[in-house]
Amino acid sequence: MSLNKRNVVSLPDPVWNDDDGEYVYDWGTFRLDKAEPHAGGRWTNSGKPRDDRPLKSRDDDDERTVSFPPDLMRLLHRHITRYGYGPDGRLFQAEQGGEIPMITYTRAWRAVRKVVLTEEQQKTPLAARPYDLRHAAVSTQLAAGVDPASVAAWAGHSVGVLYEVYAAFLDGGDEANRARIEKILGHKPRSKPEE
Numbered sequence: 001m002s003l004n005k006r007n008v009v010s011l012p013d014p015v016w017n018d019d020d021g022e023y024v025y026d027w028g029t030f031r032l033d034k035a036e037p038h039a040g041g042r043w044t045n046s047g048k049p050r051d052d053r054p055l056k057s058r059d060d061d062d063e064r065t066v067s068f069p070p071d072l073m074r075l076l077h078r079h080i081t082r083y084g085y086g087p088d089g090r091l092f093q094a095e096q097g098g099e100i101p102m103i104t105y106t107r108a109w110r111a112v113r114k115v116v117l118t119e120e121q122q123k124t125p126l127a128a129r130p131y132d133l134r135h136a137a138v139s140t141q142l143a144a145g146v147d148p149a150s151v152a153a154w155a156g157h158s159v160g161v162l163y164e165v166y167a168a169f170l171d172g173g174d175e176a177n178r179a180r181i182e183k184i185l186g187h188k189p190r191s192k193p194e195e
Contacts, residue, residue, distance in 0.1 A: 002036040005089035025070040033063045
């Protein structure tokens with residue numbers, strides 16, 4: 001991951017909440033300006049495992065802004081407080097500095113899957129690779145009722161791609177969708193019949 005200090009637009013400091021006895025974190029914002037997908041040295045122009053390239057389907061100088069929710073901000077603050085930034089401004093760096101090897105991510109991901117998924121789930125493609133978190137994030141945003149144009153912008157693709165890739169998700173949830181329409185039309189929420 002090539003997140004760098006230069007990508008930080010807003011990383012607000014947490015505020016202490018006396019009532020809860022803990023820090024409260026706000027939304028943060030990063031400006032993404034390039035991609036470094038792992039392809040392996042045999043498949044890059046430089047011979048390195050990753051090449052700098054523009055964001056997917058964008059011109060060289062295009063950027064996109066992505067907001068991160070408070071839970072992620074809490075994790076990022078803790079990480080930065082503990083490890084700081086690398087000499088090159090990198091947010092995540094290897095033990096000796098520089099890029100984290102892909103095998104490190106792979107080993108960590110496999111270990112986490114074993115901890116959080118049941119044995120049956122581990123045999124499925126569920127969260128098979130870190131990239132699957134992108135799908136989970138987009139699905140979560142849609143389930144929360146975020147408008148598709150904003151979800152598409154945050155994900156870095158068009159609304160058309162959003163509907164094409166996530167059509168199955170968007171077709172589901174009829175009851176929740178009806179409730180949203182009733183709410184915006186001013187209807188009181190219906191109480192669910194007792195079983």
